[in-house]
Amino acid sequence: DVTFKINNMEITVPEGITVLEAARRHNIDIPTLCNLKDVNEIGACRMCMVEVAGAKALQAACVYPVAPGIEVFTNTPRARKARRVNLELILSNHHRECTTCIRSENCELQSLAKDLGISDIPFEGEKSGHHIDDLSPSIVRDESKCVLCKRCLAICNKVQKIGVLGAVGRGFTSQVQPVFNKSIAEVGCINCGQCIVNCPVGALKEKSDINRVWDALGDPTKTVVVQSAPAVRAALGEEFNLPMGTNVTGKLAAALRRLNFDGVFDTDFGADVTIMEEGTELINRVKNGGVLPMITSCSPGWIKMIETYYPEMIPHLSSCKSPQNMTGALLKSHYAEMNGIDPKDLVVVSVMPCTAKKYEVQRDELSVDGNQDVDISITTRELARMIKEARLDFPALPDEEFDPYYGDYSGAAVIFGATGGVMEAAVRTVADVLNDKDIQKIDYEAVRGVDGLKTAEVEVTPDLTVKVAVASGGSNIRKVMEGIKNGEYKDYHFIELMACPGGCVNGGGQPIISAKRKMEVDIRAERAKALYSEDASKKYRKSHQNPSVIRIYEEFLGEPGGHKAHELLHTTYSQ
Numbered sequence: 270d271v272t273f274k275i276n277n278m279e280i281t282v283p284e285g286i287t288v289l290e291a292a293r294r295h296n297i298d299i300p301t302l303c304n305l306k307d308v309n310e311i312g313a314c315r316m317c318m319v320e321v322a323g324a325k326a327l328q329a330a331c332v333y334p335v336a337p338g339i340e341v342f343t344n345t346p347r348a349r350k351a352r353r354v355n356l357e358l359i360l361s362n363h364h365r366e367c368t369t370c371i372r373s374e375n376c377e378l379q380s381l382a383k384d385l386g387i388s389d390i391p392f393e394g395e396k397s398g399h400h401i402d403d404l405s406p407s408i409v410r411d412e413s414k415c416v417l418c419k420r421c422l423a424i425c426n427k428v429q430k431i432g433v434l435g436a437v438g439r440g441f442t443s444q445v446q447p448v449f450n451k452s453i454a455e456v457g458c459i460n461c462g463q464c465i466v467n468c469p470v471g472a473l474k475e476k477s478d479i480n481r482v483w484d485a486l487g488d489p490t491k492t493v494v495v496q497s498a499p500a501v502r503a504a505l506g507e508e509f510n511l512p513m514g515t516n517v518t519g520k521l522a523a524a525l526r527r528l529n530f531d532g533v534f535d536t537d538f539g540a541d542v543t544i545m546e547e548g549t550e551l552i553n554r555v556k557n558g559g560v561l562p563m564i565t566s567c568s569p570g571w572i573k574m575i576e577t578y579y580p581e582m583i584p585h586l587s588s589c590k591s592p593q594n595m596t597g598a599l600l601k602s603h604y605a606e607m608n609g610i611d612p613k614d615l616v617v618v619s620v621m622p623c624t625a626k627k628y629e630v631q632r633d634e635l636s637v638d639g640n641q642d643v644d645i646s647i648t649t650r651e652l653a654r655m656i657k658e659a660r661l662d663f664p665a666l667p668d669e670e671f672d673p674y675y676g677d678y679s680g681a682a683v684i685f686g687a688t689g690g691v692m693e694a695a696v697r698t699v700a701d702v703l704n705d706k707d708i709q710k711i712d713y714e715a716v717r718g719v720d721g722l723k724t725a726e727v728e729v730t731p732d733l734t735v736k737v738a739v740a741s742g743g744s745n746i747r748k749v750m751e752g753i754k755n756g757e758y759k760d761y762h763f764i765e766l767m768a769c770p771g772g773c774v775n776g777g778g779q780p781i782i783s784a785k786r787k788m789e790v791d792i793r794a795e796r797a798k799a800l801y802s803e804d805a806s807k808k809y810r811k812s813h814q815n816p817s818v819i820r821i822y823e824e825f826l827g828e829p830g831g832h833k834a835h836e837l838l839h840t841t842y843s844q
């Protein structure tokens with residue numbers, strides 16, 4: 270431990286941390302814009318300037334390590350003045366359209382300007398960034414709002430290990446840009462949106478599809494149905510000031526109904542169907558010498574990653590479409606038929622915690638007879654905006670159910686939204702099927718939790734111990750890919766990979782939490798709790814026990830893995 274003085278108060282903190290972190294641990298806040306704990310600690314924004322006794326120049330607290338006996342002052346006239354000037358300089362080069370900015374009231378720059386009492390900007394003049402890149406189906410970059418904090422770059426390079434952003438130019442011409450100043454759509458971006466949820470301002474946002482949804486809802490010739498992903502219910506409440514980790518399933522269904530969707534369904538239904546298909550595929554591969562380990566195929570960021578960076582590994586992918594697309598394909602076929610709707614007049618909207626789902630829905634592979642499985646995908650944040658625009662008092666809404674059949678789901682489906690959830694759901698079903706009984710011990714703790722890479726061995730029958738791995742976040746995915754190549758996973762059966770760290774609960778379409786708050790709470794764990802508690806509360810906790818899943822196989826699909834299922838629910842990706 271290290272003991273030193275901060276604002277004349279003696280504190281003891283662990284060795285190796287920065288002054289910024291030490292201060293926060295003792296409830297002394299030092300402002301910062303660029304700091305992202307463990308990811309971006311580069312002293313770029315100069316907002317965290319403090320005085321250190323004996324040092325002539327002010328020091329950046331986010332990169333200044335604690336040392337025994339030092340004396341730090343965080344609130345001196347000199348430190349305050351430096352912060353103000355630095356903030357005024359940042360603001361002078363910032364496109365300050367605060368009233369119409371998507372990040373209004375959730376902008377770290379705006380709240381700093383308010384906290385530091387900035388009332389006018391003395392340095393008005395030419396601004397450096399003008400370009401808006403909106404060619405990607407998922408992500409829009411607006412250089413005029415970039416504050417050069419490099420948080421996006423650090424997340425993309427270090428955490429996701431995709432590395433499509435770089436810093437170019439110097440001084441006034443400095444920019445953060447995709448390589449070769451191309452559009453983000455033209456480089457190897459996987460559309461995960463982790464840059465967006467880590468941007469302090471409005472320089473990065475999702476491509477909005479809200480107006481397309483409003484237009485569809487207003488079109489009397491269309492039947493418009495909606496499906497909502499597992500992880501949305503774990504975070505949507507945050508947009509309405511409900512405590513993090515509040516499960517809002519009932520209010521979510523109520524809100525969607527009041528937005529006038531003709532059917533209010535749940536992607537979780539498709540998640541249960543996915544388990545039927547993926548479980549069958551796994552059992553077949555194990556029994557018949559298919560390619561192992563089999564890898565999940567539901568995270569579209571991961572799919573883009575394997576196609577772009579590991580095309581030779583594609584045979585490992587499950588042929589299953591994602592639950593989003595399974596749900597869509599079944600709505601466009603079975604549901605349309607059941608309700609006498611021409612599939613061309615049926616609009617399927619999905620609400621996802623994900624920006625890559627916007628890319629997924631437009632893929633050619635994910636359609637049946639030229640009709641896309643899902644027409645429009647919006648993020649959790651976009652749904653929150655629609656709810657606000659419709660003036661619904663979300664916290665006051667009653668708890669309602671999703672519509673029957675396509676809104677029925679098991680506990681296994683709910684946990685899809687957290688890393689390890691798909692694996693646990695699959696093991697629950699595979700174990701029951703292979704043992705031909707209703708196994709009671711179904712909480713597979715070994716695959717739970719926010720660790721980026723987990724492995725486990727599960728004895729599913731006396732003759733078969735399944736070896737599984739679960740990874741989330743690009744850097745962990747890369748470790749697994751390299752491991753498969755060098756034989757580390759050769760006796761593994763099944764691997765779950767999700768592009769976002771922690772899985773969908775921490776997806777790029779989820780509510781944006783400030784870097785400061787993320788230092789205090791692990792948002793992945795808090796949101797995951799909301800899913801595991803819903804799972805525990807469900808009557809059916811295994812996908813194959815969902816009565817509506819049993820019914821759709823009986824009345825429409827036939828056998829899991831059968832002809833019709835293959836036609837609608839499976840796909841192939843080209844190398």
Ligand code: HC0
Nearest residue numbers: 498499500567591592593623773
């Ligand atoms: Fe996910 Fe999904 S669990 S990818 O994270 O499998 O986005 O929530 O909807 O499709 O179900 C996201 C979340 C989904 C899909 C499901 C899977």
